[in-house]
Amino acid sequence: MKKKRLILAAFMLFLATVGVMDFASAEEKTVTGRGTVEYTGEHPKEPVDPENPVKPVDPGPGPSTDGDLRFDFAPTLNFGRSKITETDRNFYVNAQLFHDGTPARGNYLQITDSRAEASGWTLQVRQEYQFKNDVIQDDAEKELKGAVLSFDKAWANSAYTQEKSPQLSKDIIQLNAPGTTFPVASADQGQGKGTWIISFGASAENNGDQANTMFPKVDEKNQPVLDENFENQQVQGNKAIFLSVPDAVKIHPVQYQTELTWILAELP
Numbered sequence: 001m002k003k004k005r006l007i008l009a010a011f012m013l014f015l016a017t018v019g020v021m022d023f024a025s026a027e028e029k030t031v032t033g034r035g036t037v038e039y040t041g042e043h044p045k046e047p048v049d050p051e052n053p054v055k056p057v058d059p060g061p062g063p064s065t066d067g068d069l070r071f072d073f074a075p076t077l078n079f080g081r082s083k084i085t086e087t088d089r090n091f092y093v094n095a096q097l098f099h100d101g102t103p104a105r106g107n108y109l110q111i112t113d114s115r116a117e118a119s120g121w122t123l124q125v126r127q128e129y130q131f132k133n134d135v136i137q138d139d140a141e142k143e144l145k146g147a148v149l150s151f152d153k154a155w156a157n158s159a160y161t162q163e164k165s166p167q168l169s170k171d172i173i174q175l176n177a178p179g180t181t182f183p184v185a186s187a188d189q190g191q192g193k194g195t196w197i198i199s200f201g202a203s204a205e206n207n208g209d210q211a212n213t214m215f216p217k218v219d220e221k222n223q224p225v226l227d228e229n230f231e232n233q234q235v236q237g238n239k240a241i242f243l244s245v246p247d248a249v250k251i252h253p254v255q256y257q258t259e260l261t262w263i264l265a266e267l268p
Helices: none
Strands: 003-014 052-056 069-073 078-082 090-094 107-113 121-127 148-151 154-157 173-175 181-187 194-200 214-216 236-244 255-266
Touching: 069 255, 078 090, 107 121, 107 236, 121 173, 154 181, 173 181, 181 194, 194 236
Parallel strands: 003 078
Antiparallel strands: 003 255, 069 107, 090 236, 107 194, 121 181, 121 255, 148 173, 148 236, 154 194, 214 236
């Protein structure tokens, strides 16, 4: 079974007052798909609007892989600034913004299968280790022990017929065991061909009968949170992806990091 792995380093910053947030990503490609000239022009590696997949968009640089079965785009998960609280510790990811005027969307992966034979594929995700910050001096407090990163409201969209849609996990994907691989989606033989978008959450204007998971983020003074990397657009939160931290865990006003590996594999 051939696999592609996409490793994303997700950073979080919890703030009691003020500070800055950072995010970085890394990519590791282990295997590329078999080459076929037949589909080269039909499936360019170009991100599209997850809610209007015939429209190209500009989400900025994002990790991708090469080959006939590939990741065209994967999200850089960013949770932004958050106030440390004693209870109700659910922190929501920032929704995907764009440079071309497209409104905020749910965070998404874009997969293309342009192989001559649609033999099927699987998509999985693994959290390599718990959210942590190695600068914290007390070893017992370096990790957010028991914290769970969850992915909900998954849906698939494509410019191709929905009859060929991949199957998605019907349950909330809870990464509650770092090092464990969890299924996200699968395409049986004859399914998942072409370009497909796997989204978590959606905007209110989507045409796929999906619930709206977006909300505008504001700061401690109730002012809009702006993203200077996206022309100072207001940041939108996405309730479909969230981190839950147990009340008993001490959160320091520092940056926490984890690493996600997305695995796209050909069916044998």
